[in-house]
Amino acid sequence: MTIHQRGISSPVDPVKLDRLAELAIKVGLRLEPGQDLLVTAPTAALPLVRLVADHAYQAGAGLVIPILSDEALTLSRYRFAQDASFDRAAGWLYEGMAKAFAANTARLAIVGEDPMLLSGQDPARVARASKANSIAYKPALEKIAGFDINWNILAYPSPSWARLVFPDDAEEVAVGKLAEAIFAASRVDNDDPVAAWTAHNAELRARTAWLNGQRFAALHYSGPGTDLTIGLADGHEWQGGESGAKNGITCNANIPTEEVFTTPHAHRVEGHVVSSKPLSYQGSLIDNIAVQFKDGRIVAAKASRGEEVLNKVLDTDEGARRLGEVALVPHSSPISHSGLLFYNTLFDENAASHIALGQCYSKCFEGGDRLTPAQVAQQGGNASLIHIDWMIGSADTDVDGITADGRRVPVFRKGEWA
16 A cells, blocks of 8 residues: 555655565565564654555564654753753663563664754753663663664655755655655665665675685775774674574665675774764764774864764763774765765765774674673674764775785775775
8 A cells, every 4th residue: 555545645656665665574674474573763754654564464463563753752852851851761661672672573763853853952961861862772772783683774754854965955855855865775766676685685795705705804994084904803704785683584684785894893993084974963963073093992083063972972981982893885886876965874874984983793793693792892892882883985995904914905996896
């Protein structure tokens, strides 16, 4: 059933939106008969949530449980709540989510909120609320980051987000343009998206197989403002595209995705690096990030815009100044080729090679599903309340793999696979 059949007029192509919902269930999650599904989404994304429910139940879902957020309700807290509210979070809700994941409930996150919703709010309150939420969310996040269950993130073109990406267009035109950009990046702008993803996953699998065969000890990045050596965790494993969860289901966690990624060693990062694209984070735009690493830790950080927010993020906990992910993305990726800044990490991280501050993925280790948190840490994996990706790749970026005996192997030249 399309959104038009539900009596809703929209500039969003109903056929492609239905394909996106189907893709979420068949490729993103590969939902199994009898499996429950927890969906989080903004209220603006209800047309997609309803289609997801249709396809989930057609695939044999047990229950589809939606949890909706609303921009006006979020702002209401900042307008009227007592100050103490910003140190609180719904821990009981996240504990319940963790219990659901422990019972093999699948997880779908639909994003589409206004990335700059909190731009006019007190940064200190935003940071406090974020930290409280991160602490409360930890039991559920551990299940997701550890790939205990099949999970997926995809996007819906909300009006507030569309106005930000296309500020010179009328709202309806902007929504239509953002929808088409999402559909293209998600590979649903063709007659057989499932086949398109099968081919794409095969290409990413070939990249990860090559990288895993090289067994690099480190990667060296060079380019304008960048001279960075990232040591890789002991027993690291490259991942990309589809990934096997501990519950035995192979899922595509991110739609779209163009990256291959692994776990850096939290104590073996040296040098300096600058961002190649702005980072949109909780209502703030952080631009021209420049950081210095020593013994794996950021010891100096600057930004031409949003520096105060950046430093608050880095002070979240000890692991916030260390890396939890390194990812390779060619400059010619479809999202990069679009020329758009989405102000959303799900898309922008797939426009350029990137690194992530904070929590690592235990999945990115050989036998990672059997490693304890202590073993992950011993092999160099980082732990933190945050996981924030920011872009460092460009058309001028070269990357060399460094083997254990010091040999250098070209990986990227001028932003492309060598």
